[in-house]
Amino acid sequence: MVSLPQKFSTTSPSILIRRQCFKPQEPKTPDQPFIPFSQLQERKLLESELISVLHNCTELSQIKQVHSHIIRKGLDQCCFVLTKLLRMLTKIEAPMDPYPRLIFDQVIRIGGLDLDLFVGNTMIDMYVKCGCLDCGRKVFDEMPDRDVISWTSLIVAYAKGGDMENALGLFDALPMKDMVAWTAMITGYAQNSRPMEALEFFEKMQNAGIETDEVTLAGAISASAQLGAAKYANWVRDVAEKSGFGPADNVVVGSALIDMYSKCGSLEDAYKVFERMREQNVFSYSSMIVGFAMHGFASEALKLFEEMLKTEVKPNKVTFVGVLTACSHTGLVEQGRHLFQIMGKCYGVEPSADHYACMVDLLGRAGCLEEALELIRTMPMVPHGGVWGALLGASRIHGNPDVAEIAANHLFELEPNGIGNYILLSNIYASAGRWEDVLRVRKLMRGKGLKKNPACSLVEGKEGVIHEFYAGDMTHPKTGEIKRALKDLLERLKFDGYQPNLSSAPYDVSDEDKKQILMAHSEKLALAYGLLCTDAGCTIRIVKNLRICEDCHLVMCGASKITSRQIVIRDNMRFHHFRDGTCSCGNFW
Known part of the structure; x- marks a missing residue:
């Protein structure tokens, strides 16, 4: 419970909220009595105390309580106090309740047009954070004035939700497009697996003369990595160099470029970036180790891991995903087992579900399907789709439909719309000549309305x-x-x-x-x-x-x-x- 000043009473907040909802006080007019200076001073002190208490609120009930005192002390006409109240509601992410909207409407009613922008942006941010995007858009549409924050907040929200069409519509309508707005679109397209559009936006941004920062480059680098084309990878790197974010001087961009070149199939270029970097950290080492692993160069990945251990850089979870993947892709079962056993004891990196997925993949590929299944059963956490997916993939390699069924049934629960799992099980049945089971799985797919992604x-x-x-x-x-x-x-x-x-x-x-x-x-x-x-x-x-x-x-x-x-x-x-x-x-x- 929040500690309130002793002079505050604890009147029921629900009653006072109803007062606000159905009997709102009218805005003060110039005809109201003059407030003496001494009372103004007392009022300021009270506002300060209330705001201090608000900062310590962590639950909605502690805030529907502080608000009761705001009303009792006549401060429910003070926009400054009410906007602080809105901000605290934003922090505890409570906008699914109608209560914040009531506060917002009151602020708009008493505050005049000058406050619409600040309060409106607060409400948009609040709704966006809780995923209530339609409510945020409604507030946006009601605002008489908007700034780039208003527009960009919604662009980012639509992009995160995969609705790039609405994001694009807002971006096109934005009068003054700054770096943040451009970056939101580039990152949005990249995050939604639309790399060509991300790079097209990046090119338009360059042509418009808009400044580029690390976040913008991260989106463009991600898009280039998805596309896997050397031409775009080199172009994005050139832009990074010209913008002052070359890999030699910027470890964040350098690590991202290593990942990009690795995913573009240019492992030599990735390693050249790694060697040029003046500063190495866990991200650059991990990016290079993962790059070697995904290309099947296990000895190089493990050698770099050993070199890393000789430095002051400590491995993290991604580093161990990289070395375990390297062992998996080349069948180094004993070495993988050893690394998995010591990662927590020697390096303080407790195995996560991702590391268990690597081990299941390692054991499964090597034909140790029963051992892989037993490892899953002894996991200290609930196995995610990656763990069962690794077992399903191993079952395909070794033509074991019985283990495949166990893995697939768990995947059907975890990822009911993951069509790849159905197709893989169907293919395993087909390879075993179990055509009735093939038809059963395909019927199940049709019943769920799932369609195969074309190769x-x-x-x-x-x-x-x-x-x-x-x-x-x-x-x-x-x-x-x-x-x-x-x-x-x-x-x-x-x-x-x-x-x-x-x-x-x-x-x-x-x-x-x-x-x-x-x-x-x-x-x-x-x-x-x-x-x-x-x-x-x-x-x-x-x-x-x-x-x-x-x-x-x-x-x-x-x-x-x-x-x-x-x-x-x-x-x-x-x-x-x-x-x-x-x-x-x-x-x-």
Whole structure:
């Protein structure tokens, strides 16, 4: 309970709130009696005491109590006191209750137009924080005057909610667009997996001559990382350098650039950024370790981890996610077990659900499915989707539909609309020839109204232009040339011993139909285009939204050998570097 001055009584707040709701006092007029100076002084002291008490409130009931004294002492006509009351309501995030709106309406009624801006922004902020965006928009629409804070608060809120159309509408209507507003749009598009639009906004911002800061760059860097295109990555880095946020001087931007280059498949550039940084901290080390891990360079990740331990920089949770992932992607089971056991004892980093997910992935990939399942059962916290997802993925690798069912049933509860889980279970059943179970899962998907995301692959052509291919889609302007190039490539691969992996087409159709399905996979179309439209010897970089299938992996290995090209593919799990007929994953993914 908040400690109130002794001279305050504890009249029931509910009664006094009703007084305010149904019998509001009228604004004071110039005809009212003159208040002597001594009374004004006493009133100021009372205001100060009330505000001091408000600052110590932590619950709504402590505030519907202080407000009762405000009314009793005649201060319910004081905008200064009431706006302080609103601010405290914002801090405890209580706007779902109608009470704050009553306070807001009273302030507007007695305060005049000059106070609308401040109070309105307070109310918008309050509603946005509790997720009541419609109420915040209503306040915004009612305000006679707005500033950039009013607009930007709503833009950020719409962006966080994934409603970029409303965010864009507000941004376009904003009279004076400052750095914060531009950054809100760039970050919003990046956070909603719309990287091209984020980078388009970033370019418009540069053309408009708007200053760039670390937050703006973080959004643009994130978008470049999602897109996976070297051209955009280099451009964003150049802007960072010109804006005075080069990786050598700014450890935050430097760490983000390491992550960006790693996700763009340019591990060499990522390491160059790391080496150039004058200051190293846990974020830069962790970014580089995670970069090595996602590319399958476990020895490099573990070596850098050992170098980090020799410095004053202490590992954190992300660092251990990186080293455990490195062990998982290369089958270093014993080393992974050791790191998992000592991370809390030796480094004070207690394993989280993410670390357990790494261990389940490590054990599962190595074929230790029962041990992985037992580890989940002994977790000190509730397993999240990543933990069960790791077990489901391992069950696919080793063709174990029984363990897959256990993992999938938990995922269906945790992620009822996660269509990827249904598809993966269906594919596991198909590989085992359990077609009735395949039909059952597909019926379950239809009943929930779930639709499979189409497989999509991006490839960077000449001059950094991004080309997009969907599975079975033949609408590209060069479709004829692409089909001929792909057919020629597959014929050459057959002479080298290639045979299609028909299990990668999990459909109950003829073998010939399966071959046609496999030939139209999006990464194969992207590869054929890359071979057609890039110079000989150039690395072909492909980004896929789903996991690469076994047949496409086999084709990429063969293609890297007979074309003498390096092929880098980033799927939704990791990176694969194909060179001279082999992959960096060692066929362990």
